[in-house]
Amino acid sequence: MSTATDNRRKAPAGERVADWADGRLGIYTLAKTNMRKIFPDHWSFMLGEVALYSFIIIILTGVYLTLFFVPSMAEVEYHGAYVPMHGVRMTEAYASTLDINFDVRGGLLIRQIHHWAALIFLASMFVHMMRVFFTGAFRKPREVNWVFGFLLFVLGMFTGFTGYSLPDDLLSGTGVRFMEGAILATPVVGTYLSMFLFGGEFPGTEVIPRFFAAHVLLLPGIMVGLLVAHLILVFYHKHTQFPGPGKTNTNVVGMPLLPVYMAKAGGFFFLVFGVIAVLSALFTINPIWALGPYRPDQVSTGAQPDWYMGFSEGLIRAMPAWEFVLPGGYTLNLGVAIPLVIVFPLVLTVIAVYPFIESWVTGDKREHHILDRPRNAPTRTAIGAAWISWYLVMLLGGGNDIFAIHFDMSINAVTWFVRIAFFVVPVIVFIVTKRICLGLQRRDRDKVLHGREAGIIKRLPHGEFVEVHEPLSQEQLHTLTQHEQPKPLEIGPEVDENGVRRKVPRSQKLRARLSRGWYGEGSQIPKATPEEFKEIQSGHGHH
Numbered sequence: 001m002s003t004a005t006d007n008r009r010k011a012p013a014g015e016r017v018a019d020w021a022d023g024r025l026g027i028y029t030l031a032k033t034n035m036r037k038i039f040p041d042h043w044s045f046m047l048g049e050v051a052l053y054s055f056i057i058i059i060l061t062g063v064y065l066t067l068f069f070v071p072s073m074a075e076v077e078y079h080g081a082y083v084p085m086h087g088v089r090m091t092e093a094y095a096s097t098l099d100i101n102f103d104v105r106g107g108l109l110i111r112q113i114h115h116w117a118a119l120i121f122l123a124s125m126f127v128h129m130m131r132v133f134f135t136g137a138f139r140k141p142r143e144v145n146w147v148f149g150f151l152l153f154v155l156g157m158f159t160g161f162t163g164y165s166l167p168d169d170l171l172s173g174t175g176v177r178f179m180e181g182a183i184l185a186t187p188v189v190g191t192y193l194s195m196f197l198f199g200g201e202f203p204g205t206e207v208i209p210r211f212f213a214a215h216v217l218l219l220p221g222i223m224v225g226l227l228v229a230h231l232i233l234v235f236y237h238k239h240t241q242f243p244g245p246g247k248t249n250t251n252v253v254g255m256p257l258l259p260v261y262m263a264k265a266g267g268f269f270f271l272v273f274g275v276i277a278v279l280s281a282l283f284t285i286n287p288i289w290a291l292g293p294y295r296p297d298q299v300s301t302g303a304q305p306d307w308y309m310g311f312s313e314g315l316i317r318a319m320p321a322w323e324f325v326l327p328g329g330y331t332l333n334l335g336v337a338i339p340l341v342i343v344f345p346l347v348l349t350v351i352a353v354y355p356f357i358e359s360w361v362t363g364d365k366r367e368h369h370i371l372d373r374p375r376n377a378p379t380r381t382a383i384g385a386a387w388i389s390w391y392l393v394m395l396l397g398g399g400n401d402i403f404a405i406h407f408d409m410s411i412n413a414v415t416w417f418v419r420i421a422f423f424v425v426p427v428i429v430f431i432v433t434k435r436i437c438l439g440l441q442r443r444d445r446d447k448v449l450h451g452r453e454a455g456i457i458k459r460l461p462h463g464e465f466v467e468v469h470e471p472l473s474q475e476q477l478h479t480l481t482q483h484e485q486p487k488p489l490e491i492g493p494e495v496d497e498n499g500v501r502r503k504v505p506r507s508q509k510l511r512a513r514l515s516r517g518w519y520g521e522g523s524q525i526p527k528a529t530p531e532e533f534k535e536i537q538s539g540h541g542h543h
């Protein structure tokens with residue numbers, strides 16, 4: 001007679017491991033609720049993924065660099081593999097970075113991958129942020145996730161800056177000097193802050209070890225925490241989707257996370273890694289051996305920060321060198337304080353709180369899971385475009401010397417152009433973008449009412465030529481007409497029917513005025529009404 005135990009077939013090994021884990025971690029319930037989670041498909045949703053994958057690549061390569069990099073400002077005489085530097089006195093930080101390039105196996109490639117991945121990481125974050133901005137994906141309930149993302153962007157900038165400074169070469173030292181200047185220009189506390197950061201007079205012997213701790217531990221640690229929170233929120237809110245048939249504020253149309261999305265994401269990771277590796281293998285970045293070690297009394301020509309710091313560099317180069325000595329001998333360096341201590345943080349703050357500003361102006365407190373087509377939010381799109389143009393102008397300002405040399409122009413002419421463009425270009429771009437959006441809305445309206453121009457010309461029996469218009473499909477009609485066209489906020493009459501004045505706070509008046517700019521006449525083209533559509537369809541007014 002056989003026992004019950006003999007009869008029971010042994011479960012496959014994988015299932016047994018899963019059972020074991022489920023008993024302790026509850027993975028079945030977790031997987032059941034999340035594995036079939038739907039992800040909508042659109043190429044622009046891959047931008048966040050590029051940021052994610054380049055961040056992973058940065059961490060992997062960073063760990064390798066940490067094995068060989070020596071974060072010390074102690075002076076040594078170089079005798080490594082790079083002969084032209086033999087006998088030169090330098091810090092251990094610089095010497096160890098030379099060693100990473102010339103003595104460590106794979107060191108140069110890993111260093112290049114780390115640097116290229118950093119540039120792509122910040123660029124992808126920037127473009128991802130623009131995607132979120134232009135489609136209105138930051139609206140309720142995602143405002144907090146916008147703030148998390150914003151913090152990732154700022155921390156990414158500073159992590160990049162501290163990393164860039166670690167090799168202690170002439171270029172990066174010049175960047176640290178720039179930062180010291182900004183700190184010193186801060187009224188009242190500047191000198192104390194600088195002394196605190198550098199552990200005494202610039203450059204001292206402390207800044208590299210301190211930047212190292214911040215670069216490999218503190219800042220990436222905070223970033224990993226924020227990133228986890230960011231992705232949990234993406235999961236929790238579910239992803240937004242572009243308007244289309246069957247897509248509503250209460251559903252998500254797309255592919256399940258497992259297996260489709262996971263397979264795609266895995267492949268995409270290797271694609272991003274591959275592109276960064278090819279870039280790093282082919283194009284030299286930051287050849288510190290050609291720059292030499294940092295010395296405070298030297299600056300090389302054409303010194304440039306990485307692109308994401310170019311905005312602040314432009315601000316400072318365009319600003320006139322205003323400096324006043326106050327009674328009592330206190331120097332106020334407005335030429336540095338205005339751009340770096342006031343304008344730069346102010347710009348960052350406005351970006352951080354933008355979702356709250358917009359919802360205050362529009363009075364829109366509803367949840368949005370369907371994205372805006374940028375043309376249907378002309379004011380927001382125009383603000384975004386104006387901001388990008390402003391950023392580019394400042395980037396040009398940050399490279400004024402490079403432009404002057406390459407285009408054989410006077411550096412003063414470039415600087416004056418940037419000063420004027422700083423005020424003029426964003427205004428022009430704002431107006432032009434808004435008009436383009438309205439033009440596109442008008443085209444949508446025409447397409448809805450009259451169909452798509454087919455490009456086929458027909459001659460009627462009485463001799464008239466007409467162009468054939470093809471009607472749009474139901475899906476296309478839905479996409480072009482699903483958006484709402486809210487009315488601007490009204491504050492109502494200031495005097496009631498009994499002649500009693502109602503006090504309207506100034507902030508409400510400002511809000512109403514801004515709301516008119518957002519939704520009022522001239523900011524949206526009324527979409528075709530069902531009546532207009534029916535009339536055209538029934539044959540009247542057709543051409």
Ligand code: HEM
Nearest residue numbers: 045048049051052129132137142146149150152153239240
């Ligand atoms: C370390 C940097 C970042 C990573 C790795 C990251 C990653 C992601 C990923 C993978 C998604 C989902 C897919 C997508 O929509 O692209 C996402 C969504 C989102 N991200 Fe980021 N992000 C980063 C930075 C930012 C920044 C700088 C912002 C804005 C300031 C931001 C705001 C958002 C918002 C609001 C969503 C939700 C969008 C939606 O549901 O449509 N993120 N992020």
Ligand code: HEM
Nearest residue numbers: 062063065066069111115118159160163164166216220286
């Ligand atoms: C957002 C994250 C990060 C960014 C944007 C970033 C960026 C950079 C940049 C631009 C450099 C200068 C590279 C060069 O010499 O050309 C650098 C250097 C360095 N990074 Fe990072 N990094 C990040 C995270 C990390 C992490 C997590 C680690 C370690 C676990 C790390 C370790 C290092 C080391 C040791 C160096 C100095 C060696 C060298 O300059 O080649 N980094 N980093």
